[in-house]
Amino acid sequence: EKVGFIFDLDGVIVDTAKYHYLAWRKLANELGFEFTKDQNELFKGVSRKRCLEILLDIGNITATQDQFDKWMVEKNVDYLAYIEKMNSSEILPDVAKVLQYLKNKNIPIALGSASKNARPILEKVDLLPYFDSIVDGNSVTKAKPDPEVFLIAADNLGVAANSCVVFEDAVAGIQAANAANMVSIGIGDTEILNEADYNFNDFTEMSDDFLESLIKKQHK
Ligand code: BG6
Numbered sequence: 301e302k303v304g305f306i307f308d309l310d311g312v313i314v315d316t317a318k319y320h321y322l323a324w325r326k327l328a329n330e331l332g333f334e335f336t337k338d339q340n341e342l343f344k345g346v347s348r349k350r351c352l353e354i355l356l357d358i359g360n361i362t363a364t365q366d367q368f369d370k371w372m373v374e375k376n377v378d379y380l381a382y383i384e385k386m387n388s389s390e391i392l393p394d395v396a397k398v399l400q401y402l403k404n405k406n407i408p409i410a411l412g413s414a415s416k417n418a419r420p421i422l423e424k425v426d427l428l429p430y431f432d433s434i435v436d437g438n439s440v441t442k443a444k445p446d447p448e449v450f451l452i453a454a455d456n457l458g459v460a461a462n463s464c465v466v467f468e469d470a471v472a473g474i475q476a477a478n479a480a481n482m483v484s485i486g487i488g489d490t491e492i493l494n495e496a497d498y499n500f501n502d503f504t505e506m507s508d509d510f511l512e513s514l515i516k517k518q519h520k
């Protein structure tokens with residue numbers, strides 16, 4: 301049976317969390333309150349809408365629907381200005397190497413991201429050609445930790461869910477992969493991502509032997 305590999309985007313392929321942070325902080329400051337890096341941790345893997353709800357909670361602000369919609373747009377316009385300047389130098393260490401390794405072996409690869417900006421980001425960093433399927437914030441109805449995003453990706457790749465491997469940096473993403481019955485691999489803090497089947501600080505720690513063992517594995 302063939303295996304499929306699914307990558308989260310923000311925090312796994314590129315470190316866009318810092319741009320999300322700067323854009324949310326600007327909005328918070330405009331609304332008269334601080335937004336810290338620690339608070340930004342809560343935003344990882346979480347949809348734009350949910351992020352704004354949490355931000356307004358932090359600032360104790362009640363918004364009308366019009367204000368809410370306006371702030372969503374405003375944050376994204378600021379975020380897109382950062383994305384505009386991105387290039388392949390911002391791909392996280394050894395991500396391209398792992399993608400190429402899988403490509404050389406004809407392993408199907410998908411993106412499974414909550415972001416509605418996934419496609420332009422992959423274009424900017426020149427990684428679009430590696431992906432056989434892109435499932436992003438535009439194609440899902442239920443956010444991580446719901447497994448929907450990864451199940452659609454598996455389906456698009458034509459691979460059984462329990463023959464898929466997921467790379468994730470967010471707790472909600474690891475939970476989504478586990479709920480989909482996929483092999484979950486935490487990229488980042490091992491303590492925070494302790495629900496993952498395997499943990500790595502980044503892709504530089506992942507050996508070819510380990511990748512090979514994942515490819516050979518038939519089922520979770
Ligand atoms: C996730 C990020 O990948 O995408 C979240 O981890 C972000 O921080 C979410 O809020 C939605 O992103 P976007 O680009 O649609 O605002």
Ligand code: MG
Pocket residue numbers: 308309310311312344345468469470473
């Ligand atoms: Mg992420």
